[in-house]
Every structure is written in structure tokens, then in C-alpha cells.
Amino acid sequence: MTVPSSAEGDTLSKSLINAAAPPRTFLARFQRWEWMLVGLIVIVVALNTALSPYFLDAQNLSRTSSDFMEMGIMMLAMVFIIITGGIDLSVASNLGMCASFMGWLFMAGVDIWIAALAALALGTFAGFVNGTLVARMKLPPLVVTLGTYAFYRGVAYVLLGDQAARGYPEAFTYIGQGKLLGTLLPFSVALFGVLAVVFGLVLHKTTFGRYLFAIGNNENASVYSGVPVARIKVIIFTVSGFMAALAGLVLAARFGSTRPDIGNGLELSVITAAVLGGVDINGGAGTMSGAVLSLFLIGLLRFGMGLLNIQGQVQGVVIGLLLILSILLPNVAHTFSGSGRKLQRHSLWAIIAFVVVFIAFVAFFFWSREAVLIK
Amino acid sequence: MSAQTAPRPHRLRAIARFREAGISIFILILGALVALRAPAFLTMTNFKDILLNISILSIVALAQAMVIITHGIDLSVSSMIGLVAMMVAFVMKQSPEFPVITVVLLGMALGAALGALNGVVISYGKVPPIIATLGTLSIYRGMVFFYSQGTWINSFELPRSFKLLSKGTPLGLPNMVIIALVFAALVYFFLNYTRTGRDIYAVGSNPEAAQMAGIRRQRVVFLVYLLSGLASGLAAVLWASRFESAQTNTALGFELQTVAAAVVGGVSISGGVGTVPGVLLGALLLGLIENALPLVRISPFWQLAAQGLLILIAVVVDNLIARSAKGK
Amino acid sequence: MTDYCLELKDITKRFSTVEVLHGVPFNLRPGEVHALLGENGAGKSTLIKVITGVHQPDGGEIVLNGERVHFNDPRESREAGIAAIYQELSLFPDLDVAENIFVGRQPTTRGGLIHWRKLYAEAGKLLASLGVRLDLKQKARHLSIAQQQMVEIARAFSLHARILIMDEPTSSLTLNEVADLFRLVRRLRDEGTAIIFISHRLEELFELADRVTVLRDGYYVGTHPLSEVTRDDLIRLMVGRTISNLFPKQDVPAGDVALKVENLSYPGVFENISFELRKGEILGMAGLVGAGRTDVARAIFGVTPPTSGSIQVAGQPVQINSPQEAIRLGLAYVPEDRQAHGLIPPMSITANLSLVVLEQCARHGWLQDKVECDKAFNAARQMEVRASHIWQKARELSGGNQQKVVLAKWLETKPRILILDEPTRGIDVGTKAAVHALMSKLAAEGMAILMISSELPEVLGMSDRILVMREGRMTAHFTRAEATQEKIISAATQSVSAGDVQ
Structure with a gap:
């Protein structure tokens, strides 16, 4: 056998770079997943329009879109955090704490706007605490924000107990209920739109955004390359805290009152929207446009199901399935197309066993249910 | 190959043990303080109360700990409990003569089936655990609503034998406490005296090396989620029996407590580390706080905040100890 | 022909599009130490991972004791009597020394439970026979690299394999430790174990090995009895030119x-x-x-x-x-571990090149695409990085080109x-x-x-x-x-x- 010289070996496929290829355009960056989301949105709109005459109604669409703006506001910062490979489970609790704090101050006679500013400051500080614990003490974000998830919600209960703060002035409830002058566009949607553009630009067009991707793809290499990793993490958690407080104000304004359980469980919807939007939960990949599209997909889906009298909790089944399938299907396709590995006998039996169990469960599920419900 | 000076093994091992000793001391101090303020704390009835309260938590937290040891997380436990509790309660309402022991087995089987779905999606479908169980958290909860059509099962609809399953005391202690103790003992033996149990630690400690050492990694990961479902199923039966009802919001938010008990008990969220006694102590500490707050006249609204603070203290203290051990 | 216990025929292996082994043959007799020699990146580690079933070959066949075999994972090769010490350490940091040796096959009692006393006794015996003194209950996390290496060796020995593969087992051992290790390797060889031994220290090969197979850039160069070659021959075979x-x-x-x-x-x-x-x-x-x-x-x-x-x-x-x-x-630092510390593999060459000097490619924090592109293009060009375009992902490049990117990235900081x-x-x-x-x-x-x-x-x-x-x-x-x-x-x-x- 002859041995080619190494220089030849290296030129086999690649040559020197010849020209500085232009950076890809926006449309090229609008990757496959975003188009998929657009397609899904079109399908949802078409289906719902066919099923319910109330779906394509401007008033309804306007009202329903303001229903998930709190979620969207928190999602913008969550996208930053997830892209660095982190997670913030405490956002909804922080929202609850800030809204409760504002309500508590308001009930104590403080002016609503001062109370709102104080709530924003509190939320920002709460985010800063998360960021400091994660970045400076190098603790896993999942545990830190799980701890503050309980703690911040706990503070909300301590502040308001089983009371509700209510009676906010109309000038304040405008944030959550009002529409821009002479249009059907809710104020909260406009607010979200502006913020989404800002966050999108920061993510995709600034050095800060580039650093977020670098950290998410390889945190160690980013440290070695002089990226201020700790500072950036503190910043994004602090921003997340601010956004949670802002979402709290919007939600309290929309409800016109605050109870300590306000926004409970919203963190999961926020993470779902980000991940369904193509943001990689392991960090390093994702686009703001994808996240925003998936937010609207979820919103429209829920609205449509609501019109069809499907309960909110049952709607969760569809959203949960969508979340899992969006990651599962590509993985399964990859496994079966890639290596062309032969299915082994024992794995075939395992699949059969699993299918049998699954069918048995479903059968029992319906059988045991019918018997009682019919009575 | 002489002269390899091992870096002070005794101190390092002492640190590993620190966690259990640390919580034990913390529990004792807390207990003493509470007892000073409220003598009612030191009564037999109160102890029994605490044990009763943490039995269900211990069972699910132990399963959660196994999942976390493999570097995973199961957020769906609360929904699995809610769904299985509802299904079991429906069965009991429909056929009250059903033997109680078969109901326990049925609950465990239903839970295991739900856990198996998590396991397949995570181990073979390669969906990150947090995403998969976040999804099933809302899927299973939605199924509770769909299943019951929003209705719930009340105490009078359940047979007496079923209610006694958790509270009866034929052996001196309430059945539920005994079931939890037996479960803990089984998990202890499984984790420490079987190869599969050790494989759980190996997979969490170094997944690639586990594969190279011939451990079937996917199977181990699948198994822990299956067990988590099974434990949730058991917990669901006990839950329905203890609270004599099944509601659509049964165990809502319970997943947090299970993770908290595990983390406070020294299970490392990055995998590979955790012990059964640690998790039990973690659950005990959470139960103690829940029990003590009203006794010392602190508003129960502080409970959640205290839990959160406890998690934060646990990870911060761990981290400081690990750092000082490395710096020396 | 049949006296080979292991025979590889024309093994080919690709990672995505890059072929790293080009039809490599290899054979092994019972009771010999067969050295595998080549520069870093020549394909030695890949070849042994093909033998142990960590990787599956894209072409060629593996014949074990006269039978054609196909290993889907390392367990199957281990059951066939092949044990390996890999270059990258594969211990379990949270398990103790004794359990690390027996992980996945702990001795059990008749009831199927793990027999811890027996496990510690056997681990102690094994380490004693290796001449190593270690606290058996020490967690692997707290061991020095040399100690970890000894645990790896103990684990491989405990398998009583008929074929033992050792990928650079001596890289972190002192002379005394190496001498002890060699004594053991010779003992195993005399008992009939076939050993594949990889080392960069040529002296060690002459001391220990019977035959040597040389690889270069994924190609097979030749197999020779060590008694028939000199040190300089080996270097020439390995490098392809004089030093x-x-x-x-x-x-x-x-x-x-x-x-x-x-x-x-x-x-x-x-x-x-x-x-x-x-x-x-x-x-x-x-x-x-x-x-x-x-x-x-x-x-x-x-x-x-x-x-x-x-x-x-x-x-x-x-x-x-x-x-x-x-x-x-x-200051600039080109780290040892390119994948983990030097590069951000999933990102483009451009993004990698500009990362340290990103502030220079931006105005008030806003990225100037044109400036960044030009900078990256010039840097890549100057360093003669071979790639199809500067938007190619760093992980798709060969090791040498990746290193060029890392060097270029740091030289940008002047x-x-x-x-x-x-x-x-x-x-x-x-x-x-x-x-x-x-x-x-x-x-x-x-x-x-x-x-x-x-x-x-x-x-x-x-x-x-x-x-x-x-x-x-x-x-x-x-x-x-x-x-x-x-x-x-x-x-x-x-x-x-x-x-x-x-």
C-alpha cells in the first residue's frame, strides 16, 4: 500500500478559502423551524375559522392576544437565559411576588405608580439575586431558581395572605386592558411588540447577543476567550427579573386585582413557548422570531380550543404533546434514517411490550371512566 | 508504586458524610427550639402527625432522587399522582368491594405505565428530561380533567376499607408510615446491593464511561423514570386514601417538594451523588418545618418561603464546603 | 494464518464526511505485545475503539479467533474477551476506587446482592499485585491523574481478558510505576494474553513490544518485528520524513x-x-x-x-x-484541549475568529458584519485555513485546521x-x-x-x-x-x- 504525503491528504476535499462569502441574509436565517411554525399557525387559523364563526373576529383576536402577553414578556428574557444553557424557573413566582408587593403597597396607601416602580425594582433585585447565585457562586441554575421559585412565591403569600389587593385606578389598569388610541391594538401587545424587536436585535445584532450564543455553545471556551461570562449571566438573570416584574404589572392591571397565586405555573408555559420556538434547551441555538411565532401559535391554539369549549387544562395536553413531539420527531427521524442500524430482536420485543402496555392503559382509561360518568 | 500520597482521605470522606450529619444536627436544633416555644411539639401524637405527613413525600422523593442521580429530573410526578389518584378513586367508587391490596397494585401499575412513557421519550427518544417531563406534567394533568370531566370523588363515595389503607394502625404505626419505611428499605437495598442500583450511580457519574464499561445506559435511564411513575402510583393510592378524595388539582405543585427534599437531602443535581438516608432526612426537615410553623404561631404562609430558603441554603452550603475542601 | 487471535481486514472509518481510517489491516497473536505507533491523529485511538465496539467500522471486517464478529457496543467486545484502557480516563468520579474497578460486574452473593466485602477484598488483592497503595474507599474524584491511571489499569487487568488494549497507559506515570507496570504486562503476556500497546515513548516499545504496526494519517504504513527496526526507522515510518x-x-x-x-x-x-x-x-x-x-x-x-x-x-x-x-x-493562550477550551465547535469559523476581538468588529455594541467578515477572512487566509467558506462550522474542520483557527484567533489580539x-x-x-x-x-x-x-x-x-x-x-x-x-x-x-x- 502506498502512503500519500500528508499535504495531499489534507487537500483531498478542502481548499483554501477563496472569497469572503457575504453573511447570510435575513431570509436565509429564517430557518426551517420558523417556516414550520408559520405553517402550523396557518393550519390552526384555517381549522379554527372553519370550526367557529367567532374565531376571525377582530375584537376577539385583540382580546385574546392580550391574554398571553405576560407570558411573552417573560419569554423574551427566558430566551436569552436558555440560549446560554441556563433556565429560570422563578419567573412566575417573581411575577407573583412583585404584583403582590405592588398590591400590598397600594393597599397601604402608596400611590399606584410609586408602588409599580417599587415592584419593578424588587423584581430586578430578585433577578440579580438569581444571577449572583448562578454566576458568582457557580450553582446550577435549575436548583437556584427552584429555590427562589418557592421563596418568591412564598413572599407573595406572606405579603397578601389570603387577601386580594384590588381597586387599582383606571389609569393603571390601562396597561393590561387598554387599547392604543383609536385602534383595536391592546397596549400590552404594543408593549410586547416593541420589547420583542429590542430583544431580537440585541440577540442577533450585537456583541452581547453573540456572547450569549458563545456561552451556550461552549462556556469554557468562552471563558478562555475573555468573554465576561459571569457578568453576562448576572445581567440576563437581572433582566429576567425585571421582565417578570413588568409582566406582573401587566397581569395585575389586566385582572384589576392581585392575589398571591397570580400567574402560578406560568413559568412552564414560558419555557414551553421558548423551546417550541426552536430555542435549544441545552443552549447555543435559537432565534427570537421562532420564539415569538411559537408564542402566537400557542395563543391561537388555546383561543381556538377555548371557542370549542375545551377546558384550559385539557388544552394543556395539546400544548404538552406539541412540545415533546417538536423534539422527539426529529430525533426519531434521525435515528432511523442515519446509521441504518438493524432493529434487534430484543428491541423489537421491547417495542411490542411497550405498545401493549400503552394500549392496555388507554383501554383501562376509557373503560373505568365510562362506567362512572354514565351513572 | 509507592509514594502516591493520597490527599487526606479521611477529611474528604468526612465531608461526604457531612450532609447527613449536618441535616440531623439542623433538625435537632430546630426541634429543640420549637419544643421550647411549643411543648405540644414533643408529643407522640405530633410525631405521628409528622411521620404521616412525610410518608407520601418520602416515597416520591426517593424515586425523584434516583432520577436526579442519573442527571435527570421528573417534573411530572405531581400530575401522575393526580391522574392515578383519580382513576383509582373512580374504580373504588364503581366497585367498592374491590380488595384494597389489588387497588394498591393497580395504582402502581398505572403509575408505572405513565412513567414508562416518560422513560421511553427520554431514554430512547433522547428528549431532554426537563422538556419531556414538563410536557407530560401538563399532559397528565390535562388527562385528569378529561378523565373526570371536572368532577371529583368525595369521602362518602369511597369505601371504608380504602380510607383505612393509609390510616389504619394494625401494626402500631399507621399503615402509610410502614409502607413508606418498607419502600425506603427496598430502595436502599436496590441502590446499594444490586448491580442495577449501582449502575444508576455510574450512569449519573460518567455516562460515556458507563457505556464503555458495558452498562446499558438507555435501559437504566428508562428504568428510573418507570420507577418514578411506579412510586407516584403508590403515592397516589395513599393520597386518595389519606385525604379521602380525588380532585382535579390533587398534588398540584407537589413536584417541587419532591425535588426540594432530594436536593436538601444531598442529592446532587449534576448526578452521581445521593443517599436514601439523606433523602429521608430532607423529607423530614421539610415536614418538620410544615409542622412547626403553626405551633410557634408563624403564619403558615411562610411555609413556601421557608422551603425555598432551605433549598438555597442547602446548595450554597454544599458549594462552600466543596470549595474549601478543594482549596486546601 | 490461524495463529492470529485477532485480525482486522481493511478497516475503514468515517466521522460524518471525514475518513479517519483508510483500509487499515492489523493482526495480533496470543502471547505477544504488539505496539501501535503513529503521531497524534494518525488513527490509533479510533482503531482501538473499532476493536472494542465503541465505534462501528464503515468498511472491512474483524476476525476474532477465526470467526467474523461485529460489536455493537463495548459490552459485546468485553464478553468476547477484549479489555481496554482508553486514553481519556473513564472513571466514575462519584464511585470509590474499589467499585470503579468492578463497575457493572460487582461480585454478588448467591442471592444476587452485591457482596461488598468480597469486592473490597478482591480490589485490595488486585491493587497489591499491581504494587499500588490506594485507599479503596476513596472517591475517584479525589485521585491524582497517576492514581486514576492505576485504577484504570487495575480495572482492565481484573477482566482477565485474552486481549488487552492499553492506549498510552504510561503518559502520567513515573519511572518506577512504569517499571512495575511492565513487569505485569510481561507476566500477562507469558500467560498467553495478547496485548496491544500504544505509547509515544519509543524506548518503551523497544523494551516491551514484540512487533510494531505504524499508522500515518489514517493509513497503514507497515508492520515490523521490533528486533528488525531501529529508532530512526520508526520515526521515519511514523513521520514520513526525517526529523x-x-x-x-x-x-x-x-x-x-x-x-x-x-x-x-x-x-x-x-x-x-x-x-x-x-x-x-x-x-x-x-x-x-x-x-x-x-x-x-x-x-x-x-x-x-x-x-x-x-x-x-x-x-x-x-x-x-x-x-x-x-x-x-x-497575553494569549492557546489551550491544550481544542474542543473544550479553544474553539466553539458548533459556531462558524468567522464567529470563532472574531470572538476575542469582537469589540473591534462592533460600533457601540452593534456588530458590523462587513468588518467582522473581512477580519475573519484575512485571518483565515493568512493562516491558510482550509475550508469551503468562512461560514463553515468549526467542528467540520480537521484537527490541523481547527488548530490553525485557534492560533489565528489569538494572533488577532496581537x-x-x-x-x-x-x-x-x-x-x-x-x-x-x-x-x-x-x-x-x-x-x-x-x-x-x-x-x-x-x-x-x-x-x-x-x-x-x-x-x-x-x-x-x-x-x-x-x-x-x-x-x-x-x-x-x-x-x-x-x-x-x-x-x-x-
Whole structure:
């Protein structure tokens, strides 16, 4: 056998770079997943329009879109955090704490706007605490924000107990209920739109955004390359805290009152929207446009199901399935197309066993249910 | 190959043990303080109360700990409990003569089936655990609503034998406490005296090396989620029996407590580390706080905040100890 | 023909589009030590991972004891009697020493429960037979690299395999430990075990091995009995050219002191490190893997700041607490582990090249695509990076081209002090020569270079002066004229003699 010289070996496929290829355009960056989301949105709109005459109604669409703006506001910062490979489970609790704090101050006679500013400051500080614990003490974000998830919600209960703060002035409830002058566009949607553009630009067009991707793809290499990793993490958690407080104000304004359980469980919807939007939960990949599209997909889906009298909790089944399938299907396709590995006998039996169990469960599920419900 | 000076093994091992000793001391101090303020704390009835309260938590937290040891997380436990509790309660309402022991087995089987779905999606479908169980958290909860059509099962609809399953005391202690103790003992033996149990630690400690050492990694990961479902199923039966009802919001938010008990008990969220006694102590500490707050006249609204603070203290203290051990 | 216990025929292996093994044959007889030789990146590790079933070959066949086999995973090869010690350590940090040895096959009682007493007894016996003294209940996390290596070896031995593969088992062992290991290997060989042995230390091969197979750039070069070849033959086979023109460091008059380090310490890792580095000079740092050289470099660069000691840059005392500060002071660090610390593999060449100088590609924080592109293009062009375009992902490049990207990225910062950690590990010969030429050129332009390398020929050929470290201490300091391979090896592997050098 002859041995080619190494220089030849290296030129086999690649040559020197010849020209500085232009950076890809926006449309090229609008990757496959975003188009998929657009397609899904079109399908949802078409289906719902066919099923319910109330779906394509401007008033309804306007009202329903303001229903998930709190979620969207928190999602913008969550996208930053997830892209660095982190997670913030405490956002909804922080929202609850800030809204409760504002309500508590308001009930104590403080002016609503001062109370709102104080709530924003509190939320920002709460985010800063998360960021400091994660970045400076190098603790896993999942545990830190799980701890503050309980703690911040706990503070909300301590502040308001089983009371509700209510009676906010109309000038304040405008944030959550009002529409821009002479249009059907809710104020909260406009607010979200502006913020989404800002966050999108920061993510995709600034050095800060580039650093977020670098950290998410390889945190160690980013440290070695002089990226201020700790500072950036503190910043994004602090921003997340601010956004949670802002979402709290919007939600309290929309409800016109605050109870300590306000926004409970919203963190999961926020993470779902980000991940369904193509943001990689392991960090390093994702686009703001994808996240925003998936937010609207979820919103429209829920609205449509609501019109069809499907309960909110049952709607969760569809959203949960969508979340899992969006990651599962590509993985399964990859496994079966890639290596062309032969299915082994024992794995075939395992699949059969699993299918049998699954069918048995479903059968029992319906059988045991019918018997009682019919009575 | 002489002269390899091992870096002070005794101190390092002492640190590993620190966690259990640390919580034990913390529990004792807390207990003493509470007892000073409220003598009612030191009564037999109160102890029994605490044990009763943490039995269900211990069972699910132990399963959660196994999942976390493999570097995973199961957020769906609360929904699995809610769904299985509802299904079991429906069965009991429909056929009250059903033997109680078969109901326990049925609950465990239903839970295991739900856990198996998590396991397949995570181990073979390669969906990150947090995403998969976040999804099933809302899927299973939605199924509770769909299943019951929003209705719930009340105490009078359940047979007496079923209610006694958790509270009866034929052996001196309430059945539920005994079931939890037996479960803990089984998990202890499984984790420490079987190869599969050790494989759980190996997979969490170094997944690639586990594969190279011939451990079937996917199977181990699948198994822990299956067990988590099974434990949730058991917990669901006990839950329905203890609270004599099944509601659509049964165990809502319970997943947090299970993770908290595990983390406070020294299970490392990055995998590979955790012990059964640690998790039990973690659950005990959470139960103690829940029990003590009203006794010392602190508003129960502080409970959640205290839990959160406890998690934060646990990870911060761990981290400081690990750092000082490395710096020396 | 049938006296082979293992025979590989025309093994081909691709990773995505890159073919790393091109039809390699290999055979092994029972009771022989068969050395596998080649430069880093020649495909040795891939070949053994094909044998053990970690990777599946894309072409060719494996014949074990006359039967064609196909291993889907390492368990199947282990059941067939093949055990391996991989180059990257594969211990379980949270399990103790004894369990690490027996993981996945702990001895059990008749009832199927793990027999812990037996496990510790057997582990103790095994380590004693290896001459190692370790606390059996120590967690692997707390072991030194050499100790971890011994546990790996113990694990492989405990399998009683008929074929034992050892991928660089000696890279972090001292001479005494190596001698003990060799005694054991010979004993196993005499008992009929077939052993595949990989090492970069040619002396070891002559001492231990019966035959040698040489690979180069994924191609099979040849198999020879060691009694029929000389050291120089092996180098020529392995490198494909004579060694003299590989190391072209020119003599440059050394300038002012660029970096001065005094009594740098990080307890438990390294102690009292002091040296000076002058402009135009290449200072080589030799030692075993795990001797603390990389830790010193990381300390100087601010990744893990030292606990005591002082650093002067260009005569000014400085505190370096983070890589940002180091970069500002004109330092650059090309790390040892390209994938983990040097590159961001999933990102484009452009993004990698601009990462350290991103502020220069932006106005008030807003990225200027054109500036970034031009910068990246010029840098890639200058370094002769071979890729289809500058938007290609870094992970799709070959090892040599990845290293070029890392070098280009750091040269963009126009450093005055360049720290190179294993600059030619795992790259092809052509790139290696290019890197050496570049180092020489940079030194001639007045850059001060600190080079950490485990390849002695590289250290000897490139360095003006050479420091040797062992177990966190400096044990020797040679000028180029004084240094010989033997002196360096002895300083790197023998116990610290009375009083540190300098």
C-alpha cells in the first residue's frame, strides 16, 4: 500500500478559502423551524375559522392576544437565559411576588405608580439575586431558581395572605386592558411588540447577543476567550427579573386585582413557548422570531380550543404533546434514517411490550371512566 | 508504586458524610427550639402527625432522587399522582368491594405505565428530561380533567376499607408510615446491593464511561423514570386514601417538594451523588418545618418561603464546603 | 494464518464526511505485545475503539479467533474477551476506587446482592499485585491523574481478558510505576494474553513490544518485528520524513524580560514556580501529563488565579484575575484541549475568529458584519485555513485546521506573550511543520513564547530554554545546549531531588 504525503491528504476535499462569502441574509436565517411554525399557525387559523364563526373576529383576536402577553414578556428574557444553557424557573413566582408587593403597597396607601416602580425594582433585585447565585457562586441554575421559585412565591403569600389587593385606578389598569388610541391594538401587545424587536436585535445584532450564543455553545471556551461570562449571566438573570416584574404589572392591571397565586405555573408555559420556538434547551441555538411565532401559535391554539369549549387544562395536553413531539420527531427521524442500524430482536420485543402496555392503559382509561360518568 | 500520597482521605470522606450529619444536627436544633416555644411539639401524637405527613413525600422523593442521580429530573410526578389518584378513586367508587391490596397494585401499575412513557421519550427518544417531563406534567394533568370531566370523588363515595389503607394502625404505626419505611428499605437495598442500583450511580457519574464499561445506559435511564411513575402510583393510592378524595388539582405543585427534599437531602443535581438516608432526612426537615410553623404561631404562609430558603441554603452550603475542601 | 487471535481486514472509518481510517489491516497473536505507533491523529485511538465496539467500522471486517464478529457496543467486545484502557480516563468520579474497578460486574452473593466485602477484598488483592497503595474507599474524584491511571489499569487487568488494549497507559506515570507496570504486562503476556500497546515513548516499545504496526494519517504504513527496526526507522515510518527539518527554530537574540513569574503557587496543584520569559524566546515546559504545567498556564492567564506568588508583565507587577485582564495585558493562550477550551465547535469559523476581538468588529455594541467578515477572512487566509467558506462550522474542520483557527484567533489580539499548550497535539504532519515555522517567525518578530509540550523532540527542537516540572514542582532548567532527552525524562519522572532548581 502506498502512503500519500500528508499535504495531499489534507487537500483531498478542502481548499483554501477563496472569497469572503457575504453573511447570510435575513431570509436565509429564517430557518426551517420558523417556516414550520408559520405553517402550523396557518393550519390552526384555517381549522379554527372553519370550526367557529367567532374565531376571525377582530375584537376577539385583540382580546385574546392580550391574554398571553405576560407570558411573552417573560419569554423574551427566558430566551436569552436558555440560549446560554441556563433556565429560570422563578419567573412566575417573581411575577407573583412583585404584583403582590405592588398590591400590598397600594393597599397601604402608596400611590399606584410609586408602588409599580417599587415592584419593578424588587423584581430586578430578585433577578440579580438569581444571577449572583448562578454566576458568582457557580450553582446550577435549575436548583437556584427552584429555590427562589418557592421563596418568591412564598413572599407573595406572606405579603397578601389570603387577601386580594384590588381597586387599582383606571389609569393603571390601562396597561393590561387598554387599547392604543383609536385602534383595536391592546397596549400590552404594543408593549410586547416593541420589547420583542429590542430583544431580537440585541440577540442577533450585537456583541452581547453573540456572547450569549458563545456561552451556550461552549462556556469554557468562552471563558478562555475573555468573554465576561459571569457578568453576562448576572445581567440576563437581572433582566429576567425585571421582565417578570413588568409582566406582573401587566397581569395585575389586566385582572384589576392581585392575589398571591397570580400567574402560578406560568413559568412552564414560558419555557414551553421558548423551546417550541426552536430555542435549544441545552443552549447555543435559537432565534427570537421562532420564539415569538411559537408564542402566537400557542395563543391561537388555546383561543381556538377555548371557542370549542375545551377546558384550559385539557388544552394543556395539546400544548404538552406539541412540545415533546417538536423534539422527539426529529430525533426519531434521525435515528432511523442515519446509521441504518438493524432493529434487534430484543428491541423489537421491547417495542411490542411497550405498545401493549400503552394500549392496555388507554383501554383501562376509557373503560373505568365510562362506567362512572354514565351513572 | 509507592509514594502516591493520597490527599487526606479521611477529611474528604468526612465531608461526604457531612450532609447527613449536618441535616440531623439542623433538625435537632430546630426541634429543640420549637419544643421550647411549643411543648405540644414533643408529643407522640405530633410525631405521628409528622411521620404521616412525610410518608407520601418520602416515597416520591426517593424515586425523584434516583432520577436526579442519573442527571435527570421528573417534573411530572405531581400530575401522575393526580391522574392515578383519580382513576383509582373512580374504580373504588364503581366497585367498592374491590380488595384494597389489588387497588394498591393497580395504582402502581398505572403509575408505572405513565412513567414508562416518560422513560421511553427520554431514554430512547433522547428528549431532554426537563422538556419531556414538563410536557407530560401538563399532559397528565390535562388527562385528569378529561378523565373526570371536572368532577371529583368525595369521602362518602369511597369505601371504608380504602380510607383505612393509609390510616389504619394494625401494626402500631399507621399503615402509610410502614409502607413508606418498607419502600425506603427496598430502595436502599436496590441502590446499594444490586448491580442495577449501582449502575444508576455510574450512569449519573460518567455516562460515556458507563457505556464503555458495558452498562446499558438507555435501559437504566428508562428504568428510573418507570420507577418514578411506579412510586407516584403508590403515592397516589395513599393520597386518595389519606385525604379521602380525588380532585382535579390533587398534588398540584407537589413536584417541587419532591425535588426540594432530594436536593436538601444531598442529592446532587449534576448526578452521581445521593443517599436514601439523606433523602429521608430532607423529607423530614421539610415536614418538620410544615409542622412547626403553626405551633410557634408563624403564619403558615411562610411555609413556601421557608422551603425555598432551605433549598438555597442547602446548595450554597454544599458549594462552600466543596470549595474549601478543594482549596486546601 | 490461524495463529492470529485477532485480525482486522481493511478497516475503514468515517466521522460524518471525514475518513479517519483508510483500509487499515492489523493482526495480533496470543502471547505477544504488539505496539501501535503513529503521531497524534494518525488513527490509533479510533482503531482501538473499532476493536472494542465503541465505534462501528464503515468498511472491512474483524476476525476474532477465526470467526467474523461485529460489536455493537463495548459490552459485546468485553464478553468476547477484549479489555481496554482508553486514553481519556473513564472513571466514575462519584464511585470509590474499589467499585470503579468492578463497575457493572460487582461480585454478588448467591442471592444476587452485591457482596461488598468480597469486592473490597478482591480490589485490595488486585491493587497489591499491581504494587499500588490506594485507599479503596476513596472517591475517584479525589485521585491524582497517576492514581486514576492505576485504577484504570487495575480495572482492565481484573477482566482477565485474552486481549488487552492499553492506549498510552504510561503518559502520567513515573519511572518506577512504569517499571512495575511492565513487569505485569510481561507476566500477562507469558500467560498467553495478547496485548496491544500504544505509547509515544519509543524506548518503551523497544523494551516491551514484540512487533510494531505504524499508522500515518489514517493509513497503514507497515508492520515490523521490533528486533528488525531501529529508532530512526520508526520515526521515519511514523513521520514520513526525517526529523531534522521539522523543528526550524532560528536563533534570535533574546530581548527584554516580557514575563516574570515568581513563587507562583496553588496548593495541591503546583508550588513555587518561578521563571523569566524574554522577547524573541521560546521557553519549553516539559513534564508528564498531570505534572501541573497546564495549571501554571491557566493561573498565569487568569482562568484559575494562583493563591500566592507574583507576576510581572514587561517589568510591571500585575494581578491577573480573569482572561479578560490577561488579554488586555497582551497575553494569549492557546489551550491544550481544542474542543473544550479553544474553539466553539458548533459556531462558524468567522464567529470563532472574531470572538476575542469582537469589540473591534462592533460600533457601540452593534456588530458590523462587513468588518467582522473581512477580519475573519484575512485571518483565515493568512493562516491558510482550509475550508469551503468562512461560514463553515468549526467542528467540520480537521484537527490541523481547527488548530490553525485557534492560533489565528489569538494572533488577532496581537499578543506580546503567547502561551502554547501542546500546540501540535493531534494534528497532521504538514500542519505541524507549519505551526513550528509560525512559532519561529513570531519569536523572530519579538514575541515571547511559552510552549508546553509532551513531545520531547518538539521541546528539544523548538525551545531556547527548557523547564521541567514534576508533581507540581519545577525540577530542572536546561539551556538548549545542555538539554538531552535522557536528562529531561529523568527530571520529569524521578522524585524531586533536594532543593528546587533556580
